[in-house]
Amino acid sequence: MLHFVSKRLLCSFRPRTTRVKWSPALTALLQVHFQSTVAADNNNRTDIDHNRIKIHRSERLKPIVPNKDLVFGRIFTDHMLNIEWYKENGWHDPIIKPYDKICLEPSAMVFHYSFECFEGLKAYKDKNGKIRLFRPEMNMKRFQRSAARISLPSFNEKELFKCLKELVRLEERWIPAERGFSLYIRPTLIGTQESLGVGPTTRSLLFIICSPVGPYYKTGFNAIELLATTENVRAWPGGTGDVKVGGNYAPCVKPQIEAAEKGYQQNLWLFGEDDEITEVGTMNCFALLKNEQVTPPLDGSILAGVTRDCILYLARSWNEFKVSERKITMSEVKTAAEKGRLLEMFGSGTACIVSPIKGIHYRGLNIEVPLDSNNPSNQTGPITKRFADTLMGIQYGEIPHEWSVVLN
Amino acid sequence: MLHFVSKRLLCSFRPRTTRVKWSPALTALLQVHFQSTVAADNNNRTDIDHNRIKIHRSERLKPIVPNKDLVFGRIFTDHMLNIEWYKENGWHDPIIKPYDKICLEPSAMVFHYSFECFEGLKAYKDKNGKIRLFRPEMNMKRFQRSAARISLPSFNEKELFKCLKELVRLEERWIPAERGFSLYIRPTLIGTQESLGVGPTTRSLLFIICSPVGPYYKTGFNAIELLATTENVRAWPGGTGDVKVGGNYAPCVKPQIEAAEKGYQQNLWLFGEDDEITEVGTMNCFALLKNEQVTPPLDGSILAGVTRDCILYLARSWNEFKVSERKITMSEVKTAAEKGRLLEMFGSGTACIVSPIKGIHYRGLNIEVPLDSNNPSNQTGPITKRFADTLMGIQYGEIPHEWSVVLN
Numbered sequence A, B: 001m002l003h004f005v006s007k008r009l010l011c012s013f014r015p016r017t018t019r020v021k022w023s024p025a026l027t028a029l030l031q032v033h034f035q036s037t038v039a040a041d042n043n044n045r046t047d048i049d050h051n052r053i054k055i056h057r058s059e060r061l062k063p064i065v066p067n068k069d070l071v072f073g074r075i076f077t078d079h080m081l082n083i084e085w086y087k088e089n090g091w092h093d094p095i096i097k098p099y100d101k102i103c104l105e106p107s108a109m110v111f112h113y114s115f116e117c118f119e120g121l122k123a124y125k126d127k128n129g130k131i132r133l134f135r136p137e138m139n140m141k142r143f144q145r146s147a148a149r150i151s152l153p154s155f156n157e158k159e160l161f162k163c164l165k166e167l168v169r170l171e172e173r174w175i176p177a178e179r180g181f182s183l184y185i186r187p188t189l190i191g192t193q194e195s196l197g198v199g200p201t202t203r204s205l206l207f208i209i210c211s212p213v214g215p216y217y218k219t220g221f222n223a224i225e226l227l228a229t230t231e232n233v234r235a236w237p238g239g240t241g242d243v244k245v246g247g248n249y250a251p252c253v254k255p256q257i258e259a260a261e262k263g264y265q266q267n268l269w270l271f272g273e274d275d276e277i278t279e280v281g282t283m284n285c286f287a288l289l290k291n292e293q294v295t296p297p298l299d300g301s302i303l304a305g306v307t308r309d310c311i312l313y314l315a316r317s318w319n320e321f322k323v324s325e326r327k328i329t330m331s332e333v334k335t336a337a338e339k340g341r342l343l344e345m346f347g348s349g350t351a352c353i354v355s356p357i358k359g360i361h362y363r364g365l366n367i368e369v370p371l372d373s374n375n376p377s378n379q380t381g382p383i384t385k386r387f388a389d390t391l392m393g394i395q396y397g398e399i400p401h402e403w404s405v406v407l408n
Helices: A002-016 A024-046 A109-113 A136-149 A157-170 A250-261 A306-318 A330-338 A382-395 B002-016 B024-046 B136-149 B157-170 B250-261 B306-318 B330-338 B382-395
Strands: A079-086 A095-098 A102-104 A116-118 A121-125 A131-134 A182-191 A203-213 A224-229 A266-271 A276-280 A283-289 A292-295 A322-325 A342-349 A353-362 A365-368 A404-406 B079-086 B095-098 B102-104 B116-118 B121-125 B131-134 B182-191 B203-213 B224-229 B266-271 B276-280 B283-289 B292-295 B322-325 B342-349 B353-362 B365-368 B404-406
Touching: A079 A157, A095 A157, A109 A182, A109 B116, A109 B182, A116 A136, A131 A157, A131 A382, A136 A157, A136 A182, A136 A306, A136 B250, A157 A182, A157 A203, A224 A250, A250 A266, A250 B136, A266 A353, A276 A330, A283 A306, A283 A330, A292 A306, A306 A322, A306 A342, A306 A353, A306 A382, A330 A342, A330 A353, A330 A365, A342 A382, A353 A382, B079 B157, B095 B157, B116 B136, B131 B157, B131 B382, B136 B157, B136 B182, B136 B306, B157 B182, B157 B203, B224 B250, B250 B266, B266 B353, B276 B330, B283 B306, B283 B330, B292 B306, B306 B322, B306 B342, B306 B353, B306 B382, B330 B342, B330 B353, B330 B365, B342 B382, B353 B382
Parallel strands: A224 A266, A224 A353, A292 A322, B224 B266, B224 B353, B292 B322
Antiparallel strands: A079 A095, A079 A203, A102 B102, A116 A182, A121 A131, A121 A182, A131 A404, A182 A203, A266 A276, A276 A283, A283 A292, A283 A342, A342 A353, A353 A365, B079 B095, B079 B203, B116 B182, B121 B131, B121 B182, B131 B404, B182 B203, B266 B276, B276 B283, B283 B292, B283 B342, B342 B353, B353 B365
């Protein structure tokens, strides 16, 4: 914008203020001056700048939804954060405004070529009423990586995080003050250029919306049974399985429906000729063997989950069993189950923290996964529960830990 | 909608018209009656019905853009077709209305999980002023397959095609009457439910927009040089490489940019340890060897292109060389080039028909692909050109063929 203002100024100079004799040299000099001003200004405006945030408060606040009525990702707060990006001049001023529709031309690239990536993190209210976030810098970094993979613009993560905090502070009344409840925060970046040509977008919109959510399992843990998916593949080396781009998700629904139709709660993703385990539904996957905890390695085809990272860190700090990031095949799981060496299995993710697994249907076989041998009525194994309790304790500030960031 | 009306009717019955003694049995009876009415009605309304189309003509038609100013997918016509789908009652009435923005909640699933698939086909104006489409039934069928792969609703292809024709007829003035020019038609289906849960959408929007386009190469053919992509992989068996879903496209841009930065016009997609050729940019790929034309088989990881299918059909009907759908590796292409057995290579797609290839940069090697040995200044090999001329002849109705469908 200022680019054009300066150009106009330059043009208007010539006819009006000609007391000194106007020379081509002077024109050139002034042009250089203005161009460098413009460049500096563009540089200043290129990245997200929290100091330039504008806040338009909603005049009609919605009624808060009671905790018992919350369904994941269906209720949204009063405001949203919008930041537009243009190839010519970078990121525009961040705007917090009433939660409202996004209106785009039908040719907007996000509708055709999936220029879209997102993040998911939560804000918690602790016993002292303080707002806490959980390892938000990991989400900001991954958001950046996801954007880069699909050629969406990069941004200053720290400035974006400041804007995010501003929004969360404004929506404080929406953060449920009950253990197990939280405010789910969804930063999203979409390509909005009006063009059917396949190429990098010249225009983008970053927005953040917030949704109050309840515990994944309303009545405590419910161990799930999985159907191993053998027809479809979630991701592959050189693809996009390690980033949170929209394109990874819609194709997951078919195997999910197939699993549900056969009575399974989720599908288990496999890869390769030897049926390596990769993910479970939209979660990372862990197997606890005798003396070893195994999760697939970050080889480019699985998502680097924040919860996954926490579980590995906690397990290593406990130093009670071997902690491995390595390939694990269905054949190994099957044999371990047969020989009593499979102790527990679970999925991990931001939505559920951990999700205990009680069985896998795999190529006609039913593999039973133990839960709690001491208490068969329990819906979770003891280690799985320990991860859940520890992580929740940290998230709600009951266990002091640097992962939990208090919002100032 | 009617479902709710009936329910309301049912409720209002009870308090008001109680002359006969109201019994649970009567309630049940009435409920059955209303439910079956609703079911019948739902059945009637479930699919797309061209007879119910509503047309709202634009009051301010845009000026037609001169052919010379057309850029692919940037100019759009005056109207668009919209058909909404709801899980409860299926497809609503098709509506043709002025081309306008699509307004969705920021939580609409299309923005987060890439519930989006599309098609691309063209309308041509022949010498007699007749409008012609090219094998549109193939696009309708593939559109259906794409939708199914990402759990979007199915539809009656024939009824949708009737609606599409209605739109094209209305936009007749936008179809350029010049050989090489056409009206690009873009049917798109998106999931619009307002939910952050990953699962099948309960609400969708099918829309069709149209864009007048020029020839892919304004000054005749321009043979392209390719950079073989070895870091990223486009698709995988069990993935979505054989359907036109949005998620296949955004991740393609990074290798495209890498190719462009090194001076290549497109990237060549490879697969597997032996570097099989799969696609070129967003096109199918053909190699002409001595006595054999080779294109990768439809093994689930490449798109079943309409132009690809035409080329195979034409080549087989010519019966001059062997026509193979088989795996072809870079090593085979390299050896063939070295031994003078590589005659021509080209990409194929709706946008360009064919795109001649003059070279491939592959793992440090430059593989030269011959163009026309009789006329080195030509930008295309003779067989490549023959495919282009034949297909264009059919598309513009100069060569009579059942592929070209005159719009009545």
